[in-house]
Structure formats: structure tokens, C-alpha cells
Amino acid sequence: MAGTTSRLEADFFKRDVLEVAPDLLGKLLVRRLDDGRMVFARITEVEAYRGTEDLACHASRGLTPRTEVMFGPGGYLYVYLIYGMYWMLNFVTGEKDIPQAVLIRGTDAVNGPGRLTRYFDIGGDFYGECLWNSQRLWLEDLRQQVRIETGPRIGVEYAGEYWASRPWRFLASPDA
DNA sequence: TCAGTGATTAGG
């Protein structure tokens, strides 16, 4: 029914990252702050990182303390610090032992992965958080149709031309 | 165009 929403559950995330990533566009990211205030935004831009063979994916260098959560089942948060300043928000997807994640790059409220975590007050303490039963961060399906564009991922030239050119960046088109 | 910033990782 129009106007209804529902929280995204485990099954949504336990699919291949190339299915989950575009499906995240238009979904509502919901954050309940410690003081009870709520922060919302619709997801408008994401990137897929897919398995040990993907040289742009942190898991391509094996299981380490940082990448451990990616080797578990989908539905959990992979959060890490970059350039000593910015927390990156990722959702783990797929099956256990097949490391995949979606980087949340932009929303209709704030763009840029580092600015987004600041806006939502998300830091390293969210590493490993479960998205389907968290009381402080979750996703809701607004059941809105979204037009999708694709392009190469940002800032992964180091992975070589093949992986840097995969069209695994997904954006919600402005007109739809 | 480029510095800031510090965790993470591989390598002695």
C-alpha cells in the first residue's frame, strides 16, 4: 500500500552484492541518536565491492581484523577509518565466506561517504552492527520506484584498469 | 591542486 514502509530484513542482504547495491537506491537510512533524535535520508549513491578477486575490495588481501566482518554473512556493518579522519559506512552482503560489501556514498540529505557518516554520527563503534535488529541504525523500504545509472567506482585506480572500470557504482537518476 | 590525519597492513 502507498505510504507504508517496512524494515529491510536479513534476506535482503544475503544476496549477491551486484543485486543488493542497486536495490539500496531509494531506501531510507534511519538513525536513532543516543538522545532519541532521529536522522533520516534516502540513499542515492552506492558502490559494490565483490569478493577476494576484486582488487579494489579490501578483502582481496585476505582475512584481517579489519576485513573480518566481510567474511561473515550479509546484513552487518563494515565501518573503517580512511585518511585518519573519515568513517566509511558499508553494508556486508551475500553469504558467509564470500566477502562483499556496499559502500554508501551519498543520500538526498548529504553527499560524500565521509560527510554522510558525520551527519549520521556513525563511527567505529558501529563495526559489526546488525542492520536487521539494531536499535540505532536500520533501513526501511519506501516502496518507491527508482531510475538507476551506473558508472565506474571512485578512487580505486590502484586496483588496475580492469577492476577500476567495472560499472559497480550505482546512482539514483535525478529525474526519477 | 594539495595538505591533513591516524588506523591498518606488510615487511624487517
Place this chain on the structure above:
DNA sequence: CTAATCACTGAG
């Protein structure tokens, strides 16, 4: 232990 690297941002 050291040192390079980094899925970024904002100032100029």
C-alpha cells in the same frame, strides 16, 4: 619496530 598506503574532504 618502521614506513607506505589510503573506497576523502575542504581550503585556496
